[in-house]
Amino acid sequence: MSELIKEEELKKEIENKFAGSFYDLNISRKNRIWIGLNADKALEFMSFLKDRGYKHLSTITGFDEGENLGAIYHITDYHTLVNVKIRTPKNAPSLKTVRDIYPVCESFERELEDLFGIKIEGLPEGRNYPLPEGFPKGVHPLRKEVKLDELVKTLDSKEEK
């Protein structure tokens, strides 16, 4: 495992510092670390990463696991990518903004709001992104319960009016 020195070191540090606040932590290959984190520790964990040189938030991927929605924050120091997975219950989905740590997150977080309907606490009101203005309210297309046929029908009927 000599190849993974850097990854193992970071993993150990996370295990010590954040014991009990994550549900999954593994190294899938060189330069890839995955962590499933409890939502309350999100901001603390990201400041910890940033202090260690992980300054580039590549993007945020939203996901729908059925009972839970969530987001994966892909954070890198240009070499190693740390994927921070945070879940939030589907009946009241909400995540805190990471604006203070990664100011570039805004468009990524708006995507979570639009496409998954996850409320982002602390994100100022703004226009829709990436969905168009006038897109039916409450329809979040990347949620699994939204089926393509029905979505097309809804949008078509709206256009006819």
Place this chain on the structure above:
Amino acid sequence: MAKITIPLGPQHPALKEPENFMLVLDGEQICDATVNLGYNHRGVEKAAENRNYIQDIYLIERVCGICSHSHVSCYIGCVEEIAKAQVPDRAKAIRTLIAELERVHSHLLWLGVAAYEMGFETMFMYTWRDREQVLDCLEMITGNRVHYGINTIGGVRRDINAEQAKEVLSKIAFLEERTKYYVKLATEEPTILARTQNVGKLPNKVALERNAVGPTARASGVKMDIRKDEPYFIYDKLDFELITYHSEDVFGRVVVRVLELVESYKIIRQVLSALPEGPIAVKVPWKIPQGEAVFRYEAPRGEDIHYVKSNGTEIPERVKVRAPTLSNFQSIPYMLKGDYLADVPITIAAIDPCMSCTDRAVVYDAKKGKTQVFDWEELRKYSIEFYKKKGVNFSGK
């Protein structure tokens, strides 16, 4: 003087990526700018969840008309990682070859567009003529000029033979000569210098903070190139330079791109001279086992990142695409601040935003309550005239 707000964009049916810039002007100078995106959301991610992995290759290829190979390679990288497919060396080499040809094609295209926005139409004609050579190479190898369709899960779909390799090399030799001329032009021609130096400033610190990627970041002295940082395909075995420049302006972005052309020719030669023997693809079952993966790829415009999650069937659970332009857009408001309205076209073009962008500008005079509509073409003309008055002129008239 009263400040004026100008919305620039967003719609034109002929363009592929409309966006909108709100520019606040104080006289000729821009004192604030915001970017609004999302006018052309096509729902590719949702569509990908409704197709199988093979169909998704062709869907993802159409995310972009220029970086088509980049997006597919990035997506396929994820799928192959989940499926634990051992891609043959020859396939990796061919992917690298196409990737670099694509970079040459994209940078030449950009050079032309940038020249056009400056009013230097001769150079636009030159670079686009030369770009045909590389498009011919791509067509010869893959059968297509733009959407190559060469990638498949587990390898590539077409092999390359000795004759084709020879043809590519001869075309590259021609392009290399031409590029020498462009390097000279871009670094010495006083009119280009006048239009690009100290325009669209992006200091190193800001570039890092605002997630600039690709040539935009490298022109601000950020040493980042995924081909070096996290090598994929066969980039770890190749000898090439990571080009950076420290002028932090549009000029730097021109220099970085023309010098990257030279590096790409170097890479293409190396790949073709040591093309490994063997099969070009391995069979990968239609059903991909459960798992998830992220792949980072250095597209001509910068870091492209895809995420794929599989659920054990032949249809992916989730596909996420983040193209480099979205990352680079964060820097645009900063670059525009303090610049002249006449510098807007070249500054926006300098991040190489798939040249979709803007085409309509409404000028609203707060004092007079008057609205004037500019389209992109008029704004371009305005910018050329503005500089002509200052003695910066490409036409000699």
